Amino acid sequence: MRHVAAQTHAKQHTQRHRARVAGGKDAQIVAKAIGIDRKDSVAKRAVFRPILTSPYVLQWPRIAKPDAEMLLHALVEQLATVPDSQSTIHGTTIGLNMVTKLLESHIDSKRESKAESKATAAKPRFLFVCEGDSLSPALIAHIPMLVASYNAMCAPTAEHTPVVLIPFAPGAELLLSTALHVRRASVLLLHTDAQASVALEHRIGAALGTEMLTRGFRAKWLDQSIHAQKHTLQPVHIKHVVSSTPMNLAESKLKKKQSRKAHKQQRKQSSSNTQAAT
Numbered sequence: 001m002r003h004v005a006a007q008t009h010a011k012q013h014t015q016r017h018r019a020r021v022a023g024g025k026d027a028q029i030v031a032k033a034i035g036i037d038r039k040d041s042v043a044k045r046a047v048f049r050p051i052l053t054s055p056y057v058l059q060w061p062r063i064a065k066p067d068a069e070m071l072l073h074a075l076v077e078q079l080a081t082v083p084d085s086q087s088t089i090h091g092t093t094i095g096l097n098m099v100t101k102l103l104e105s106h107i108d109s110k111r112e113s114k115a116e117s118k119a120t121a122a123k124p125r126f127l128f129v130c131e132g133d134s135l136s137p138a139l140i141a142h143i144p145m146l147v148a149s150y151n152a153m154c155a156p157t158a159e160h161t162p163v164v165l166i167p168f169a170p171g172a173e174l175l176l177s178t179a180l181h182v183r184r185a186s187v188l189l190l191h192t193d194a195q196a197s198v199a200l201e202h203r204i205g206a207a208l209g210t211e212m213l214t215r216g217f218r219a220k221w222l223d224q225s226i227h228a229q230k231h232t233l234q235p236v237h238i239k240h241v242v243s244s245t246p247m248n249l250a251e252s253k254l255k256k257k258q259s260r261k262a263h264k265q266q267r268k269q270s271s272s273n274t275q276a277a278t
Contacts, residue, residue: 044244058144058219060131060167067207072172074200075128075188079179091122093189094180096140099127102189103150103163110153122191123161124150126204130186132170140187148219152226155216161192162216164204 063071093099103124127147134140147165155162176185205213246252 043247045247047243047245056219056221058148060144061165061208061212061217063167063207065169067203068167068169071166071200071203071207072168072175074203076175076179078200079176091191093124093191094182094185094187096187099187099189100142100146103146107150107153124163124189125161125192126164126166126190126200128166128168128172128176128188128190130173130176131167133168133173133186143187144217145219147217148222151216151218152222156223156226162214162218164208164213165217166204166208 093102106124127143129140129143131137131140144165147163151162154160173184173186176188177183180188201213
């Protein structure tokens with residue numbers, strides 16, 4: 001019985017300690033209301049943190065799960081028609097690095113008004129990305145912006161051939177790798193000379209919409225910036241929230257570390273004294 005009471009006392013003591021040493025605006029208001037004087041508070045300065053994320057971050061297009069599965073099976077069926085002896089499939093680019101370099105080369109050629117070489121003669125058309133199978137989303141986070149930049153630079157109108165971005169759910173990478181006879185295939189790009197089947201294009205249009213199929217993945221502000229004058233700038237207006245941060249961050253961290261260590265030793269000593277009393 002005494003042991004249970006000691007545990008309850010130690011738990012209540014810990015809870016009071018946590019409530020006493022908590023930081024932040026809410027904790028300061030509560031501490032002031034219950035009469036706790038924070039003499040160990042450090043000097044702080046006001047900081048302004050943005051409450052909105054960047055409006056220039058592009059989100060992945062979303063496809064319903066049934067449509068994505070039907071689209072994946074249609075793609076695998078088309079890839080399965082290639083014989084096993086063929087090491088590479090004509091009109092395709094496989095791999096994240098290869099696809100990134102290819103799209104960047106098209107953008108550079110267009111920006112510098114270079115004549116397209118034989119390596120960049122084929123136009124990219126459908127970009128399949130196994131987004132759900134990516135272990136690190138940061139590795140493929142640049143793809144939406146890259147595709148939108150390509151469409152803005154190289155396919156500004158419907159007469160050109162835009163790139164359609166198609167993300168897949170988890171489990172698609174294994175099917176694509178098996179169909180392509182490679183170890184891993186997280187990104188697959190089909191070119192205009194790949195002759196995508198009519199069934200595949202129909203399913204892409206049904207899953208993403210006719211506008212996405214004809215115009216590709218786009219960012220409205222990026223399309224407008226291509227034709228805008230370079231010297232015209234819009235005033236920036238981002239809302240901020242006022243917060244605070246210690247003037248000397250290193251000193252504040254050291255004090256917190258020492259305080260936690262002291263309270264830990266105090267709790268350990270209190271627990272040992274309670275057990276000795278029982």
